[in-house]
Amino acid sequence: MKYIYLVVIFISGILLASDVKPINNQLALKECGSCHFAYQPGLLPKRSWKKIISNLGNHFGTDASLDKKDEQMLLSYFIKNSSDNSNQYLSRVITRYTRADKTPMRITTGVVFRRAHDELRRSTFLRKSVGNPGNCIACHRTAKRGLYNEDYVRIPR
Amino acid sequence: MMKKSFIVLFVFAILANANGFNPQMQQYINQLKTQAQKSKSNFVDFSAKRGEQIFVSEHIGKRGKNISCSSCHSTNLRQIGKNVHTGKSIKPLSPLANAKRLSRVKDVKKWLRRNFNDVYKRQGTAIEKGDVLYYINSK
Numbered sequence: 001m002k003y004i005y006l007v008v009i010f011i012s013g014i015l016l017a018s019d020v021k022p023i024n025n026q027l028a029l030k031e032c033g034s035c036h037f038a039y040q041p042g043l044l045p046k047r048s049w050k051k052i053i054s055n056l057g058n059h060f061g062t063d064a065s066l067d068k069k070d071e072q073m074l075l076s077y078f079i080k081n082s083s084d085n086s087n088q089y090l091s092r093v094i095t096r097y098t099r100a101d102k103t104p105m106r107i108t109t110g111v112v113f114r115r116a117h118d119e120l121r122r123s124t125f126l127r128k129s130v131g132n133p134g135n136c137i138a139c140h141r142t143a144k145r146g147l148y149n150e151d152y153v154r155i156p157r
Numbered sequence: 158m159m160k161k162s163f164i165v166l167f168v169f170a171i172l173a174n175a176n177g178f179n180p181q182m183q184q185y186i187n188q189l190k191t192q193a194q195k196s197k198s199n200f201v202d203f204s205a206k207r208g209e210q211i212f213v214s215e216h217i218g219k220r221g222k223n224i225s226c227s228s229c230h231s232t233n234l235r236q237i238g239k240n241v242h243t244g245k246s247i248k249p250l251s252p253l254a255n256a257k258r259l260s261r262v263k264d265v266k267k268w269l270r271r272n273f274n275d276v277y278k279r280q281g282t283a284i285e286k287g288d289v290l291y292y293i294n295s296k
Contacts, residue, residue: 036243062242063274066267087261131244
């Protein structure tokens, strides 16, 4: 009997564990979630976040600048929780498959993202209800919790 | 000193009620007015009408394409807008439809800095910022 409980706890532990650590910082949720889904720090290595967060004045062709104090606070939060400082499953995979001599600026151009979505057509990402590949939350309904498991995916029409 | 700042705050509170800005925002508007007077000696007050032009007119923006403030915020400020760069929806800009708008000076300054850069490829002048805030506040 005891044994069954343990198995149940173990299995639900696996099911509930997130792939990346959810964001638990109000400033990051507010400032990095105003123009798009707030990507978890565990989706890119710290060298990427350094480059992204120190260039917010020219962020993918838009001005996302912050005052120095907020920028510094976000930088340390993103570095502390970057993929290479995290033990979560998806973060470890991303760290492992990102070439050490590259500093990716996007999640959506990385090997892990491309392999995970190789069965999807480009047009699926561009349809109106999705917009672009970076809109994780359009298909991954549990993305805010850091859960990207394919069981929770629903592609909108 | 304390007394003086209380009186100043009190005056701001009255002014705030007059045209619907909270005391902090009114203080910011007053700063913009002082700057505006310095740059233009016959400056009287900001104008929502000029603000509308600033808001709806198109310009070659930061991305080299035609863009206006309405591209993201729409021309009906009580409606939900949509970020043209990312597709994410934007809550209404009008304080009448969304009480949080034009209430925090820090956020207002931040977005004016970013959004003028995106549309005009430069910072807004004190007069332009005041005009556009009057316009948004009147919608």
